[in-house]
Every structure is written in structure tokens, then in C-alpha cells.
Amino acid sequence: MLRMSVFRREIPPTNGLPLQARDFVGRPHQSLTQAVQQWLHLPNEPIITCSGSAALMLALEVLAHREPERDEVIVPAYTCPIVVLAIARAHCPRPLKIRLCDLAPESVNMDTAELASVCSARTLAVLATHLGGRVADVSAIKAVAGPHGARVVEDAAQGMGARVVAQSVGLAGDVAFFSLAVGKGLSTYEGGLLFAKDDALHERLREHAARRLNPNLFWTMRRRAELLGYALLYRPAGLPYVYGRPLRRALQAHDEAMAVGDTFDRSCFPVHRMDDFRQRVAANAFERLPAFLDEAYSRARSRISMLSTISGLRVADDTPGVRGVFPFLMVLMPSKARRDRILDRLWTSGLGVSKLFVHTVPEYACVGPFLPQSELRSYPNARGFADRMFTISNSAWLDDDAFRLVFDSVQAGLA
Numbered sequence: 001m002l003r004m005s006v007f008r009r010e011i012p013p014t015n016g017l018p019l020q021a022r023d024f025v026g027r028p029h030q031s032l033t034q035a036v037q038q039w040l041h042l043p044n045e046p047i048i049t050c051s052g053s054a055a056l057m058l059a060l061e062v063l064a065h066r067e068p069e070r071d072e073v074i075v076p077a078y079t080c081p082i083v084v085l086a087i088a089r090a091h092c093p094r095p096l097k098i099r100l101c102d103l104a105p106e107s108v109n110m111d112t113a114e115l116a117s118v119c120s121a122r123t124l125a126v127l128a129t130h131l132g133g134r135v136a137d138v139s140a141i142k143a144v145a146g147p148h149g150a151r152v153v154e155d156a157a158q159g160m161g162a163r164v165v166a167q168s169v170g171l172a173g174d175v176a177f178f179s180l181a182v183g184k185g186l187s188t189y190e191g192g193l194l195f196a197k198d199d200a201l202h203e204r205l206r207e208h209a210a211r212r213l214n215p216n217l218f219w220t221m222r223r224r225a226e227l228l229g230y231a232l233l234y235r236p237a238g239l240p241y242v243y244g245r246p247l248r249r250a251l252q253a254h255d256e257a258m259a260v261g262d263t264f265d266r267s268c269f270p271v272h273r274m275d276d277f278r279q280r281v282a283a284n285a286f287e288r289l290p291a292f293l294d295e296a297y298s299r300a301r302s303r304i305s306m307l308s309t310i311s312g313l314r315v316a317d318d319t320p321g322v323r324g325v326f327p328f329l330m331v332l333m334p335s336k337a338r339r340d341r342i343l344d345r346l347w348t349s350g351l352g353v354s355k356l357f358v359h360t361v362p363e364y365a366c367v368g369p370f371l372p373q374s375e376l377r378s379y380p381n382a383r384g385f386a387d388r389m390f391t392i393s394n395s396a397w398l399d400d401d402a403f404r405l406v407f408d409s410v411q412a413g414l415a
Helices: 021-025 030-038 053-064 082-089 112-118 137-150 198-213 217-233 238-252 258-261 274-287 289-307 337-347 380-388 401-414
Strands: 048-049 073-076 097-101 123-129 149-156 175-179 194-196 328-332 387-392
Touching: 021 217, 021 274, 030 048, 030 274, 048 198, 053 082, 053 123, 053 149, 053 175, 053 194, 053 274, 053 328, 073 082, 082 097, 097 112, 112 137, 123 137, 137 149, 149 258, 194 198, 194 258, 194 328, 217 238, 238 258, 289 328, 337 380, 337 387, 380 387
Parallel strands: 073 097, 073 123, 123 149, 149 175
Antiparallel strands: 048 194, 175 194, 328 387
8 A cells, every 4th residue: 555655645536726724814805796707707696505415405495496396406426425314404395306317338427328317397407516526518408307397407517617618607597606615716715606697587696695694603703713724734744644534534434424414414614605715715715726736727627638648548538629727636447446456556555545525426325315216216327437437636736756656556457
């Protein structure tokens, strides 16, 4: 098993923007939401929420109250399990039912043939997920959902800054949200941005968020403390204590879901209003974000080219006309056994190698109570993706020498 060095250092599994002391004391040139709107050329100023999960919940509540006869939401069978919990928590005229759709073979996109068989007049929304910053084919999803009158919600939690031609992700569907959680580029520790391109729908979202998101002193103070902890510890010298040690304990206990942070319950995300202080911190940090993402993109392109020289593996990459974001690289091995061999060597090495989600959605015990019995089945393409994929951090802290250690280990694993 590889170890990064004799020093206690840990590379994060993803590429969050580090905070600086001046972010906490400076006064930004414009608000966070104004800055994001201008940067991404959004038609409406996004709505700040306390998390990406809360943003999804609010979006579905607005859509369901507009069309109360619709009560099904279609979700990819491989995604973060908290998505199901956010849907289950939505306050709608009827309880929402989750329908799952398999992935297309060797793809992060949903299988459109299976999606067509699942979509119906009861479908409220289809969740188009830009998984790991890889841009989903929203036009293909719309072609299936549109004839049924279903809305398309873009889950761009890991995709802020990704574009199709010159247009930001989030503008091809009806509603979209970004996440501001730890490790997803810009962070308020927890937070989200919600928007719609249609003016009337966006205004409904804004009004609903104003009613649903109320100040909460406990969560305000807790999130401020956590954001300060993020600023202090999100660096190679601090991460062994808040990431590395818990990771190794979980793996020693054979709890991979805990190791990657996939253990949730229905109350795992609070619903409250984000305070102005954290928004100002993020607005100050935002000034460094476009350059930070450009550097990450260039680093990812170089490393994808390098990995592509290894016969037998594939790296999930952009399609023509698309420029995604790369918080990490998603590497598909030819078999689960070979993927597991790589992880045996690298997962606890401190080199930023990990899994994204351990299971397909129905395999998580925490979501079982919220899925119809018909959805508790096998999704072979999603299962194959989960079994064969691992991630490599795209953090600048994984320098060329450290990446070479990862590369050599992957190459040896396919020898």
C-alpha cells in the first residue's frame, strides 16, 4: 500500500477552492448571487439556499403546486442518495414517488430508451444530473420528457462553471441548482444556488424560498464555525485529521458508505436561511474562482491525456462542444476486480483517490423506505459503473510527482 510521504499530509478527493483570511474580513465588490449571474450570463439572479438538497426540494415543491396531478420524479439509478431524501422531504399536494432510470452503457447519462418507458402523464420532473462535472445530455432527456409535459430539473451540484458551447449548464432545462458544499469548487460549507430561465417560474421559486427558508440562530452559528474550520483545515496538513483518519476508520470497519460520506437520514439537511456573513465570505472568494477553474481544467486535460495512454481504462470526458468542470477525474476500469485492486493500493494512500458513490441508489439502506417496491431492483449499467469506477482528485495539491505515483499504480494494476 502506497503512502504519500513520511509527513502527515492528505490530498482531498475533490477540488474545493481554499479560503483565505481576507475572505472573512473584506467587503466584496458585489453580492455572491450577482457575481454568479454575471459570470454565467444567467437571465435571473440565482436564489441562495442552505444546501443543494434544499434547492432541489424547493424546486419540486413549486413545480408540484403548479401541477398537483403529477407526483413522480425520475432520478438516475446512480447518484447521491441524498437526492432521494430531498424528494421525500418535499411538501407537495401529494407525496412524491421516486422512479429510477438506469444509465446508458458506459455513460453518465440516463438510458433514454428506459427513460421513455418510465415517463408518463404522472411524471412531474426528470432529474438531469451533471455527474462529477460531466455535462449530461439534457436535450435527449427533454426529447423524452417533453411530450409527457414533464419538467427537466438540472442537478448541477458538481457542475457550476460547466458550459455547453457558450451557455452555462442549468439553462437547457426548466430549473437548475448548484451546490456550495465542501469540495465543490466555491463553498459556503453548505449552500446552494437555485434558478430558472423562465422569469415567471424563477419568481415563484424566489417567493417560495423566502417563505420556506427562515433564519435559524443555531444553524447560523454552527455553519459559521464549520466554514472557519474549512478555512483552517482544508489543506494537506489539516485534512489528515478531518478526512484521512475518519476515512481509514470507516474502511477498517468495512463501511465504505461511511468512508465516502454516503450515510444520510431524512433529517440530514436542515432547512433555513443562509446568513449574510457566509455569503460575503463566498463573494470574496468568488473573485478567484474563474481562474481556479481554468487552472483545474488545464490540469485535467493534461492528466486525462496521460491516463488515456494506459490500455484498458477509460476516463469520463467531455463530448464535443462541451466544457465541463473537473473536481476529480472519473476513471473506468475494465472490471470490478481490477478497480478494487487499484483502490486496495491507493484509497488510504493520502493521494486523493476514492470512490464517488459506493452503491446504486436502491442499494442504500437509508433510501429503501422512500422507494416503491418496483424500484428495488437491479440496474445493470448503473451497477457496472459503480463497480468499475474510481476517482482521482484534480486538486493542485496533487502535484505532478504525486500524480505520477497514482499513474504508475494504475498502470501496474492493468499490467
